[in-house]
Amino acid sequence: MRTALLLLLLLALAAIPGSFIPQSKVDPLAVSLFVSRHPTLAPVIDRLGGFAVYSSPWFAAIYLLLMVSLVGCIVPRTAVYAGALRARPPRAPRNFDRLPAAASYLTDRPAGEVLERARLVLRSQRYRVDADATTVSAQRGYLREAGNLVFHVCVVVVLVGVAVGSLFGYKGGVLVTEGEGFSNTLTQYDEFSAGGLFNASRLPPFTLHLDSFRAQFQVDGPQRGAPREFEASGTYTPSPASPPRPFDITVNNPLEIAGTSVFLVGQGYAPVVTVRDGRGDVVFSGPVPFLPADASYTSNGVIKVPDARPQQLGFQGFFLPTAVAGPDGAPFSAFPAAANPMLGLFAFSGDLGLDNGPQSVFTLDRSRLTQLTAGDGTPLRLRLQPGQRARLPHGLGSISFDGLRQFARFQISASPGKSVPLVAGVLAIAGLVMTLTIRPRRAWVRARRDGERTVVEVARLDRVAGADLDADIDALVGSLQQSSGGTRNR
Amino acid sequence: MSSQDWGTLSDHAVAAATVVFALAWLAHLAEWAFGGRTVAAPAREPALVGAAGTDAPNPPPDPTPSIDRSALLGRAGLSLTVLAFGVLLAGVVSRGLAAQRVPWGNMYEFATTGLLVATGVYLGLVRAYRVQWLGVFLTGFCVVVLGLAILVYVPAGPLVPALHSYWLVLHVSAAATAGGAFAVGAAASTVFLVKSRAEQRTPLDARTGYLWRLPSAAEMDRIAYRVHAFAFPIWTFAALIAGPIWAQYAWGRYWGWDPKEVWAFITWVVYAAYLHARATAGWRGRTAAILALVGFGTFLFNFIGINLFGSGLHSYAGV
Numbered sequence: 001m002r003t004a005l006l007l008l009l010l011l012a013l014a015a016i017p018g019s020f021i022p023q024s025k026v027d028p029l030a031v032s033l034f035v036s037r038h039p040t041l042a043p044v045i046d047r048l049g050g051f052a053v054y055s056s057p058w059f060a061a062i063y064l065l066l067m068v069s070l071v072g073c074i075v076p077r078t079a080v081y082a083g084a085l086r087a088r089p090p091r092a093p094r095n096f097d098r099l100p101a102a103a104s105y106l107t108d109r110p111a112g113e114v115l116e117r118a119r120l121v122l123r124s125q126r127y128r129v130d131a132d133a134t135t136v137s138a139q140r141g142y143l144r145e146a147g148n149l150v151f152h153v154c155v156v157v158v159l160v161g162v163a164v165g166s167l168f169g170y171k172g173g174v175l176v177t178e179g180e181g182f183s184n185t186l187t188q189y190d191e192f193s194a195g196g197l198f199n200a201s202r203l204p205p206f207t208l209h210l211d212s213f214r215a216q217f218q219v220d221g222p223q224r225g226a227p228r229e230f231e232a233s234g235t236y237t238p239s240p241a242s243p244p245r246p247f248d249i250t251v252n253n254p255l256e257i258a259g260t261s262v263f264l265v266g267q268g269y270a271p272v273v274t275v276r277d278g279r280g281d282v283v284f285s286g287p288v289p290f291l292p293a294d295a296s297y298t299s300n301g302v303i304k305v306p307d308a309r310p311q312q313l314g315f316q317g318f319f320l321p322t323a324v325a326g327p328d329g330a331p332f333s334a335f336p337a338a339a340n341p342m343l344g345l346f347a348f349s350g351d352l353g354l355d356n357g358p359q360s361v362f363t364l365d366r367s368r369l370t371q372l373t374a375g376d377g378t379p380l381r382l383r384l385q386p387g388q389r390a391r392l393p394h395g396l397g398s399i400s401f402d403g404l405r406q407f408a409r410f411q412i413s414a415s416p417g418k419s420v421p422l423v424a425g426v427l428a429i430a431g432l433v434m435t436l437t438i439r440p441r442r443a444w445v446r447a448r449r450d451g452e453r454t455v456v457e458v459a460r461l462d463r464v465a466g467a468d469l470d471a472d473i474d475a476l477v478g479s480l481q482q483s484s485g486g487t488r489n490r
Numbered sequence: 491m492s493s494q495d496w497g498t499l500s501d502h503a504v505a506a507a508t509v510v511f512a513l514a515w516l517a518h519l520a521e522w523a524f525g526g527r528t529v530a531a532p533a534r535e536p537a538l539v540g541a542a543g544t545d546a547p548n549p550p551p552d553p554t555p556s557i558d559r560s561a562l563l564g565r566a567g568l569s570l571t572v573l574a575f576g577v578l579l580a581g582v583v584s585r586g587l588a589a590q591r592v593p594w595g596n597m598y599e600f601a602t603t604g605l606l607v608a609t610g611v612y613l614g615l616v617r618a619y620r621v622q623w624l625g626v627f628l629t630g631f632c633v634v635v636l637g638l639a640i641l642v643y644v645p646a647g648p649l650v651p652a653l654h655s656y657w658l659v660l661h662v663s664a665a666a667t668a669g670g671a672f673a674v675g676a677a678a679s680t681v682f683l684v685k686s687r688a689e690q691r692t693p694l695d696a697r698t699g700y701l702w703r704l705p706s707a708a709e710m711d712r713i714a715y716r717v718h719a720f721a722f723p724i725w726t727f728a729a730l731i732a733g734p735i736w737a738q739y740a741w742g743r744y745w746g747w748d749p750k751e752v753w754a755f756i757t758w759v760v761y762a763a764y765l766h767a768r769a770t771a772g773w774r775g776r777t778a779a780i781l782a783l784v785g786f787g788t789f790l791f792n793f794i795g796i797n798l799f800g801s802g803l804h805s806y807a808g809v
């Protein structure tokens with residue numbers, strides 16, 4: 001018990017740092033900010049696992065020790081409990097006065113009748129009763145220990161279940177634009193992480209197609225601009241052979257396909273642009289997702305046009321769903337819905353560097369690109385509203401902002417056997433309630449003839465501190481006397 | 491009534507409840523002050539209301555007037571607390587009608603609902619175990635927290651999509667219930683600590699004053715245990731079952747060690763340690779009570795510190 005107690009306190013202490021130091025699994029951006037702000041401290045913290053406290057060896061050591069001590073506690077206690085279940089109620093101590101609660105009274109009834117009555121009364125109070133010629137011994141509350149064992153076993157099951165689920169499970173993120181689709185293979189994910197025993201060939205072969213995305217925002221009041229409702233709808237096919245079925249995914253309602261859940265975790269805008277190159281050919285046309293950076297969906301993105309000739313073209317800039325002019329003339333977004341969309345871009349020409357290995361679609365490698373300039377030599381700034389087109393200088397081509405679509409960010413994950421921790425958790429609470437409410441009690445009643453009368457002695461013992469024994473024994477004596485009569489003396 | 495009217499009604503009701511709690515607190519403070527000059531009556535019931543009232547059939551011999559006054563003040567404090575409970579209930583319900591959802595979607599609402607539960611638990615305990623002495627702590631706590639709640643006030647309104655869930659209702663109401671009960675448990679543990687120290691240090695004939703009319707340290711420990719035993723399974727459900735399920739629906743993961751989750755876990759572990767300590771030789775009594783207070787400290791830190799200064803997914807809609 002003392003070990004368990006110390007380990008519990010240690011676990012609580014060990015959990016604290018991770019709530020103050022940014023964690024790479026929770027917020028990788030915050031970690032890199034922290035590292036750049038604390039260049040001397042960060043490597044030390046990193047070496048101690050401070051950016052990944054909850055998967056660090058020392059944290060694992062504490063909870064593994066706790067698990068070991070938990071199992072080491074459950075096993076012997078189960079054995080003891082199994083024995084106790086079969087045992088008879090403990091024999092009465094010789095001297096009742098030593099017990100925390102005892103009383104005695106005199107009655108005219110014969111001893112045998114009193115004892116028989118005591119047996120019935122205690123039985124009716126759901127005691128397990130054992131009687132001999134002079135004494136009735138009784139015990140109840142066996143379920144307390146059962147509840148306690150169930151609770152501790154379930155804590156183990158929850159921990160093991162969660163561990164197994166994450167070993168075999170996976171989690172990935174993907175961005176799907178309206179009118180486009182996704183099929184569940186590794187290469188289609190934007191980001192993907194899986195447990196050590198996950199097998200990619202077991203990904204269920206579903207596909208889905210996003211038809212439309214609906215976003216609603218609060219339009220008035222103090223919470224103006226706060227998100228109200230997001231809904232992604234479209235069709236999916238659970239397996240290549242099956243016909244498409246419709247789906248609607250909202251924030252709290254994932255789509256379940258063959259043990260895999262598809263959650264809606266984010267959304268944003270994808271302006272549809274068309275780029276023509278210097279020869280006048282359409283070299284790019286389609287939606288380009290811009291990632292939202294703040295609550296009014298000021299978004300950042302990049303357009304890469306590798307097919308443009310004579311030189312490749314690249315664009316980097318922002319998208320504002322509701323552009324208004326700020327005090328300094330620079331536009332900003334006043335509202336998250338697309339009331340007055342505007343695309344603002346810088347343009348580059350040269351070599352996009354796509355031959356040098358994979359690149360993020362959200363960054364532009366500017367090392368071999370030249371920024372296009374306006375007539376006065378300042379960087380060229382393009383400002384486009386839907387339907388507008390801008391020409392690039394030096395006959396490099398043009399770009400037009402044709403329309404707007406939205407995209408949904410889905411998280412797709414599976415953790416096999418996820419109902420195991422859930423069921424164990426519910427059972428744990430049931431066991432806990434049993435432990436905390438049932439009180440194991442013992443009671444003894446002894447009766448002996450003393451001349452004309454019978455002396456009845458009653459004693460009570462609680463295995464758990466905290467009961468009002470005096471009141472209990474008064475009640476017990478009261479119910480004994482109801483039928484057998486007598487005068488009480490303590 | 492329009493939802494705006496309900497919102498106004500709710501604001502007025504919460505303000506009124508704050509005032510009534512403040513009056514109740516004053517009454518209880520005065521009760522302590524007057525109680526301080528009385529001589530303990532060891533054989534009498536510890537309870538103040540009813541037992542020592544002026545209409546008691548067998549008044550104790552030679553009652554000092556201040557006992558009567560103290561008892562009267564205690565009774566006034568309790569009645570005011572009942573009134574404040576009713577007014578606060580009206581405030582919480584009308585808040586729900588104004589927002590057309592359950593009224594615990596942000597910090598302000600969580601605070602008002604949590605205090606409602608704490609007061610409810612206290613009043614229930616008063617009926618069952620005569621714990622009026624808790625009143626001075628409870629009403630003081632309510633006044634302070636309601637006062638602070640003004641700082642995080644937001645008008646009634648709908649919720650961000652991540653909060654649209656039945657699990658929100660379960661998760662937050664269970665957390666508020668457990669939190670209310672933890673508050674009562676912390677008060678009981680505090681009195682236990684004060685009283686058990688006093689019992690060790692004060693000679694029998696010097697035991698005068700309000701403190702000695704409170705139940706014994708052993709009784710106090712018992713009450714603290716019962717309240718914690720009630721709260722702990724509810725907290726387990728709120729933090730470790732309903733919370734993860736909701737997180738799964740809203741964010742696609744059960745548990746992500748977000749600061750709020752970390753501190754909910756810490757609270758759970760500390761209270762588990764408290765329950766263990768009560769069953770461990772050498773840790774019973776004072777050490778266990780201190781653990782219970784630490785547990786409540788972690789709960790408060792989670793609610794106040796992490797909500798206001800932390801980041802993470804649990805940041806509410808406009809606090």
Ligand code: HEM
Pocket residue numbers: 001002003004008066069070071072073074148152155432435436464762765766768769
């Ligand atoms: C994750 C770790 C653990 C948690 C959350 C936990 C929680 C609890 C809780 C809530 C109780 C009920 C207390 C009561 O009856 O008042 C309890 C009782 C108990 N625990 Fe644990 N426990 C843990 C680990 C352990 C370990 C490792 C041991 C073994 C040494 C242990 C031994 C006991 C015993 C013997 C009791 C019964 C105490 C009594 O009769 O009151 N526990 N535990």
